[in-house]
Amino acid sequence: MNVARRGGAGGSVRFTLNGEEAAAGEGATVGQLVDRVVRDRSRVAVERNREIVPRARYDSTAVEEGDVIEVVTLVGGG
Amino acid sequence: MEPLRIRDRVFRSRLILGSGKYRDYDEMVLCWEASGTECVTVALRRVDLRHEREQRNLLDVIDRKRFTILPNTAGCYNAEDALRTARLSRELGLGELVKLEVIADEETLLPDTAATVEATRVLAREGFSVWAYTNDDPVAARALEEAGAAAVMPLGAPIGSGLGILNPRNIATIVARAKVPVLVDAGVGTASDVAIAMELGCDAVLLNTGIAKARDPVAMARAMKHACEAGHLAFLAGRMPKREMAAPSSPREGRFTG
Numbered sequence: 001m002n003v004a005r006r007g008g009a010g011g012s013v014r015f016t017l018n019g020e021e022a023a024a025g026e027g028a029t030v031g032q033l034v035d036r037v038v039r040d041r042s043r044v045a046v047e048r049n050r051e052i053v054p055r056a057r058y059d060s061t062a063v064e065e066g067d068v069i070e071v072v073t074l075v076g077g078g
Numbered sequence: 079m080e081p082l083r084i085r086d087r088v089f090r091s092r093l094i095l096g097s098g099k100y101r102d103y104d105e106m107v108l109c110w111e112a113s114g115t116e117c118v119t120v121a122l123r124r125v126d127l128r129h130e131r132e133q134r135n136l137l138d139v140i141d142r143k144r145f146t147i148l149p150n151t152a153g154c155y156n157a158e159d160a161l162r163t164a165r166l167s168r169e170l171g172l173g174e175l176v177k178l179e180v181i182a183d184e185e186t187l188l189p190d191t192a193a194t195v196e197a198t199r200v201l202a203r204e205g206f207s208v209w210a211y212t213n214d215d216p217v218a219a220r221a222l223e224e225a226g227a228a229a230v231m232p233l234g235a236p237i238g239s240g241l242g243i244l245n246p247r248n249i250a251t252i253v254a255r256a257k258v259p260v261l262v263d264a265g266v267g268t269a270s271d272v273a274i275a276m277e278l279g280c281d282a283v284l285l286n287t288g289i290a291k292a293r294d295p296v297a298m299a300r301a302m303k304h305a306c307e308a309g310h311l312a313f314l315a316g317r318m319p320k321r322e323m324a325a326p327s328s329p330r331e332g333r334f335t336g
Contacts, residue, residue, distance in 0.1 A: 018124040037127050043135045044125060045169040050162065052169050070124060072166055074136040076106070077121025077152050078096030078237070078264075078286030 015067040024063055031058035037071060044073050079310065082282050084259050085207045085228045087146065087175070089116045092276070093306050094148065094261070096286025097121075100295065103139045109289050110145060112299035117146045119177055119284065121153070122163050122170075148209065150177040155190075157197040164201055176201060177231070177263075177284075179211040187237040191218040195225045202226025211263050214248040216255055223258050230256060231284060234275060235265025238287045242271040246278055253279040269298075269305035276309025277317070 012023050017033065024033070030046055030053050038044050046053040047070040053061050063069065082089040091114040098121065100106035110118060120136060140147060149167035154160040157180055164176040180197055182190035189212050198208045207228040212218050214232045222230050232252055235241035242265060243249060253260050259281035266272055266285040275283050283306060292298035 018127055020127065037125055038130050038135075040135070042171065043137050045122075045166040047162065047166060052165055054169065072122045072170075073125045073130070074120045074147075074149070074170065075123045076097040076100065076136065077150055078098045078119055078284075 013063055013065045013067075015063055015065065015069060017069050018071060028063045029059050030061040030063060030069070033063065033069065034058055034071060038073070044071050046071050079307065082259065084209065084281075087117075087207070089146070089282075091115050091117075091303075091306075092282040092310055093272070093302060094119065094282060094284040095289065095299075096284070097136065097140075098286050099290040103134065103136075105295060106290075107139065108296050109299040112296050112303065113289070114303045116144065117148055119148045119150050119286070121150055122167055123153075146175070147172050148175050148177050150211075151179050151197075153181070154179065155181055155183075157193040157200070160193075160197045161200055164197075164206060165204075168206070174205055174207045175209070176206050177209045177211060178227075189213055189233070191215065191221070194218075195221045198222055198225040198227050202228075209261070214245045214252070216248060216251040219252045219256060219260070223256060227258060229259040229261055229281075231261045231263035233264040234262045234271060235267075237264045239265055240267025240288060240291075241265055242267055243274045243278070246274060249275065249280065250278045266302075269301040272302050272305040273309035273312070276306055277312045279313050282306075 012025055014023050034041055049068055082092050093113050093115045094117045095110055095113055095115045096119045097106055149172050151160040151163040154163055160178055160180050178197055180190045180193040182188050191212055194210055198210050201208050209229040209231055210222045210227040211231045212222055219230045232249055234243040261282045261284055262275040262280050263284040266288045272283045289295050289299045
């Protein structure tokens with residue numbers, strides 16, 4: 001998936017988002033990724049390279065080349 | 079009836095229900111209401127990158143004033159993944175509760191008790207209230223308690239099997255030795271299974287498929303509620319001792335026949 005392109009044809013970073021290859025413009029943040037996939041940030045939690053990214057730091061956390069990002073939410077279970 | 083207490087959480091109902099396998103969210107909530115539950119389990123999964131925005135999120139469905147959310151670590155096959163899942167659920171705002179499951183293999187879905195003990199120790203240190211899913215094994219239950227579990231949850235039978243309480247003697251032994259609440263989790267197929275677990279002295283029962291896959295889930299939820307109360311009341315009442323031979327209920331004396 002292609003997310004949060006910024007700065008036109010500038011460089012792009014490739015990373016893994018929920019197990020899929022993804023790309024974004026240089027300088028893209030975790031906050032921009034999250035806003036692309038959900039309506040409400042309070043419905044998800046985010047891991048970047050196995051470290052939790054607190055919600056307060058979404059907008060100041062840049063996505064970097066090779067990052068492995070997981071965005072998770074609640075689903076039905078027993 | 080005395081409420082269920084697990085650490086500082088208090089629940090008037092001794093049933094905990096899952097949120098999986100229901101036809102839809104509306105039916106699920108009707109079942110929760112019919113069962114009287116005040117605590118429901120949920121799972122954590124990747125958001126659907128393409129469709130999450132159009133879907134109803136489970137957090138929009140659950141009225142958190144009425145239902146406490148107990149996130150599980152279902153689908154984790156090692157301690158590290160269970161820790162990640164618990165921390166993510168806390169980050170999601172679900173608080174300190176975690177239903178810790180570390181599964182040993184996909185076919186049996188039986189717990190890896192050694193890894194569960196290891197994860198319990200870490201999560202308890204991090205301030206989690208760990209409700210630990212385990213085998214019907216009194217030794218494992220004791221180890222989990224010593225590792226800091228807030229409650230131990232032995233299976234009645236394998237997850238989703240509906241086979242009932244396969245080893246009631248072990249469940250009774252776990253109850254007799256435990257200082258933390260004991261909840262039967264998994265294997266409950268019908269109302270009598272809940273009653274048996276509660277008669278054995280369990281503090282509560284956790285179930286999902288037994289209601290979700292009943293022909294009439296809401297009616298089964300009602301049945302489970304009554305079975306849970308009946309079983310608990312019978313436990314408190316103290317059952318009569320079992321005997322090998324018959325004993326008449328009418329007097330032997332004063333018979334005027336033969």
